[in-house]
Amino acid sequence: MTSKLKIAAVACAALTAVAAGAGTAAAQTTLKVSHYLPPVHGIHTDFIVPWTEQVTACTNGEIQFEIFPGGTQLGNVAKQQEQVLAGVVDIAHGLHGIPRGRFPRTSLIELPFLTDDAGAASETLWELYPDHLAPEYKGLKVLALHAHNGGLIHTSDKKVETMDDLKGLRLRTPSPAVSAMLTALGATPQGLPPGEVYENIQKTVIDGTVFPWDPVKSFGLNEVLKYHLDAGAYTVPFFFVMNERKYEGLSDTAKTCIDEASGAALVAKFGDWWDKWDAAGRQEAEAAGHTITALSPEERQRWRDALKPVTEAYIAETAKQVDDAQAIYDAMRAKLAEKGQQ
Structure with a gap:
């Protein structure tokens, strides 16, 4: 091999290594998660933190998370939905009733003496979501819907x-x-x-x-x-949602891991969680x-x-x-x- 060819080969290898390194860096994504409750609340300690850890582990570190609980600049209860839709955060947990009037379908679960059980209420919301509640969540990837025990x-x-x-x-x-x-x-x-x-x-x-x-x-x-x-x-009901465009832009692996950590498997946990938190x-x-x-x-x-x-x-x-x-x-x-x- 001539010296010119050797130089070209070395340069090509170097460029390939740089490109590979850039590709690895680009594959790592940090998602912002917000909610309005204090970091001592079970929503934070038992639900959101373990959920993020599960997704990170499932993706082998491809997806990382930054969490903003209540009391932080992104922890305002009235802004959880709009922050996700605007892309200010990627994922949020919020309360359907604040601000008022945004979720008239889902909020029917709040009517008197329908239910006093978090598990039954949460499963009902999730089971009715595809056919009855979905129109309220345009632009959002719904990860879970749930409710608390009787107030x-x-x-x-x-x-x-x-x-x-x-x-x-x-x-x-x-x-x-x-x-x-x-x-x-x-x-x-x-x-x-x-x-x-x-x-x-x-x-x-x-x-x-x-x-x-x-x-x-x-x-x-x-x-x-x-x-x-x-x-x-x-x-009262709560939402756990993700910006739909952000979700669709993730790798197939990341989407699969988020799906596996969410939905019915996640919703099924809220009954026991609320019993523990209420106790x-x-x-x-x-x-x-x-x-x-x-x-x-x-x-x-x-x-x-x-x-x-x-x-x-x-x-x-x-x-x-x-x-x-x-x-x-x-x-x-x-x-x-x-x-x-x-």
Whole structure:
């Protein structure tokens, strides 16, 4: 080989090595994940962090993650959906009811006394997603839908056992459906992000809140609450979504790994997770000497009767946006009945 040919061969090999190195670097992708809860919450510690670790391991490091929880610049509860659609973050976990009105189909699960079980509610949402809920998620790759266990009514200074006890109480609400329920029961709903509840109870701007047990602990609310009514009258849904274009631009391996970590396999975990998270919140309240009561069977029926018009009116209002609102609600009831609810 002549010296000129040797030089050309060496140069070619060098260029090939540089190209290979560049290809390896390009194959590694860091995805931004945001949610609105504090990093001590089970959503962060039991769900999102292990989910990212599973995907990273499955892709042999091709996909990495940067997580932005509540309290960070990307952790605003009201911006989770829009951040994903805009590509500001790649994946987000958010609450359907904040801001209001974006998910009228999915939010029908919030109507009174449909379900008080996170597992049944989460599975119902996922099973109904393809045929009934999908139009609400354009531009998004839906990784999971889920809901929490039945919510309680927590108050700072007044014990609540009956509908009459609710009259005039200012209670934080997560969504329009729950607001309508509280109004019908005599309370005054106040829309607030979860992270602002502590301060507003402490300053007596509100008298209490509706939550399952777990955020009571994770947001430190047992410090400002004394009474808890286990009503189990509602749940609220959550989304875990990815920017669809970002997903489609990933390698086949990355997409397969994300799919395997998501969907039905992920949704099936939320029932046990919520039971665990709720148990910690209740135990903390019990240790603090709080008063915990449950609706009597008679009072529960009274609430059901009072809230029937709320359900009918809410479905009628939703039907102005969604042609098959009644059919979706009926499908939810049927699925939940199959799972032993109602």
